[in-house]
Amino acid sequence: FRSLPAELRREQFASDRVAMAEEEGNWDTTCEEWLISEGYCYAAGLAQLEDGAFYAAAPVADEAGWGFIHKEDHEEAILQDDMSEKKMTVNEATCLKTVADTGKAPPEGLWLGGVKYTVTQYDAKFESGDHTFVKIFANRPKKGVSILVTGTQVICGFYDEEKGQTAGNCTKATIAFAEYLAGIGY
Secondary structure, eight states, X not given: OTTSOHHHHHHHHHHHHHHHHHHHOOHXXXXXXXXXXXXXXXXEEEEETTTOOXXXXXXXXXXXXXXXXXXXXXXXXEEOTTSOEEEEEEOHHHHXXXXXXXXXXXXXXXXXXXXXXXXXXXXXXXXXXXXXXXXXXXXXXXXXXXXXXXXXXXXXXXXXXXXXXXXHHHHHHHHHHHHHHHHTTO
16 A cells, blocks of 8 residues: 555545445544544534535544534524624524525524634635635634535534644644545535
8 A cells, every 4th residue: 555656545545435434324433534533623523515404423432523513403692783682593504504605604603512603714715626615714712613615515623722723733634524525526
């Protein structure tokens, strides 16, 4: 394997991961391999662009990823323009879809895993390798989420500075996973 040129090694590695995901049918494990295993993200999720609903989460052990990335519909007091608060029901899939489609948070904000994030970067035509993605970055104090949108998928990689992770490495891992997914037709 090491005697192969670097490009062929990458192709073989990607091919092995495709086979793994297809054999196991387990996108949770695929998320963990691409985003968690190197230590660049503490949590990750995959959602369909069509509805913004997560269908895969990592870390896989004890389904811990789901606790980090998703919370069922919940009521939150949302600060309004006039500085008053309004109780609103937050549907996190709708929040994610709105951000993926527009680059802007909906009126209630971007909520993932019961935590509110502020969208700070949006690039509708981010180019990486042979692919063009929507790239979004959202953060909160000492934490953040790198969001990449392929043709049909929304990838979220979550980092936490208190776990020794950085926005840059989280985004780098998320981009690599987006390239992989786009390369296999997603």
